[in-house]
Amino acid sequence: MAEYDTISKHLIQTYPADFVRFTLGRADVEIRAILDPEIPRVETRLTDSLIRVWIDGEEVLVHTEFQTTDSRDTPMPIRMASYIIRLIEYYGLPVYSHVIYLRPDAGRRDEGLYLQKHPDYPVVVRYKVIRLNEIDGQDIVEGGHPGLLPFAPLMKRPAGMTSEEWLRQCIRRSDAVSLAQAEKANFLGGLAVLSGLAYDPNTITSIISQEGLMDAIMRESSFAQYLKELGVKQGIEQGIEQGIEQGIEQGIEQGIERGIQESIREALAVRFDAGVAGQFADRIAVIDDLQRLKQLHRAAVQVNNLAAFQRVLDAEA
Numbered sequence: 001m002a003e004y005d006t007i008s009k010h011l012i013q014t015y016p017a018d019f020v021r022f023t024l025g026r027a028d029v030e031i032r033a034i035l036d037p038e039i040p041r042v043e044t045r046l047t048d049s050l051i052r053v054w055i056d057g058e059e060v061l062v063h064t065e066f067q068t069t070d071s072r073d074t075p076m077p078i079r080m081a082s083y084i085i086r087l088i089e090y091y092g093l094p095v096y097s098h099v100i101y102l103r104p105d106a107g108r109r110d111e112g113l114y115l116q117k118h119p120d121y122p123v124v125v126r127y128k129v130i131r132l133n134e135i136d137g138q139d140i141v142e143g144g145h146p147g148l149l150p151f152a153p154l155m156k157r158p159a160g161m162t163s164e165e166w167l168r169q170c171i172r173r174s175d176a177v178s179l180a181q182a183e184k185a186n187f188l189g190g191l192a193v194l195s196g197l198a199y200d201p202n203t204i205t206s207i208i209s210q211e212g213l214m215d216a217i218m219r220e221s222s223f224a225q226y227l228k229e230l231g232v233k234q235g236i237e238q239g240i241e242q243g244i245e246q247g248i249e250q251g252i253e254q255g256i257e258r259g260i261q262e263s264i265r266e267a268l269a270v271r272f273d274a275g276v277a278g279q280f281a282d283r284i285a286v287i288d289d290l291q292r293l294k295q296l297h298r299a300a301v302q303v304n305n306l307a308a309f310q311r312v313l314d315a316e317a
Helices: 002-014 016-024 076-091 137-141 146-154 163-175 181-195 201-210 214-220 224-228 232-246 249-271 274-285 290-302 306-316
Strands: 030-034 049-055 058-067 095-101 113-116 123-126 128-131
Touching: 002 016, 002 049, 002 058, 002 146, 002 181, 002 224, 002 249, 002 290, 016 030, 016 049, 016 058, 016 095, 016 146, 058 076, 076 095, 076 113, 076 123, 137 146, 137 163, 146 163, 146 181, 163 181, 163 201, 181 201, 181 214, 181 224, 201 214, 214 224, 249 274, 249 290, 274 306, 290 306
Parallel strands: 058 095, 095 128
Antiparallel strands: 030 049, 049 058, 113 123
């Protein structure tokens, strides 16, 4: 789900205070720094977001992972325990960890706990689980934290309001945020793409067009390509179904790999100088390991500079 990762991480880096106050449920926090998500130890690991904050008279790390689906390769409790221990080891600070589940049906079994049950060697690591579909969306819309607005369509809508009415309200409220033209286009473009996790793409594009926002988004937003491909999930699912019938699963996998390769190149071009970022194009193009491509995409949308991305690319070679 490369497009959702890209947008979620862009928003949390742009509006760190909004996310920290949301995840901690407190307003009395001071943002100190947005840290490099790379944890440089024996094996390179990347978190989704890592923010140093001041709270209750001490510095702590607020760590956030975004999940569109349940973690399949490694159970989420194991992943989180690994992140938390590594962060404590490297930074020597308390870690407040969170998982934000974007898709309505994701994370239902995640209890926010890693537990090793051996009676003589118990290990307990806790983290906070936030399922957006359980959050009161109206509180977010009226709460004065604009960085959270693109996620509001994925939250619980007011009683008696249809899903289309709720999406329209979220779009209008987001359009009312005071931002420069390009920033506004990115803001609304991010909302449109994230909404694709819960809404039919035709509904999203129809409402945006009716509100007179489509031209500006497609012209100005760096997420315009994602918006053009709002129906990509449905298309991939149909392709897989057809592929099984026709015996071309390999072709589908290659198509997915090419899509992630393109997402990596686009993320580097958007965040850094396109010409310089292009130096990695040939190396990325020959990678055919899906898990490796996913990790490289995580790096492309998180690292602070191209040198950091190259370290991740070299480490994976």
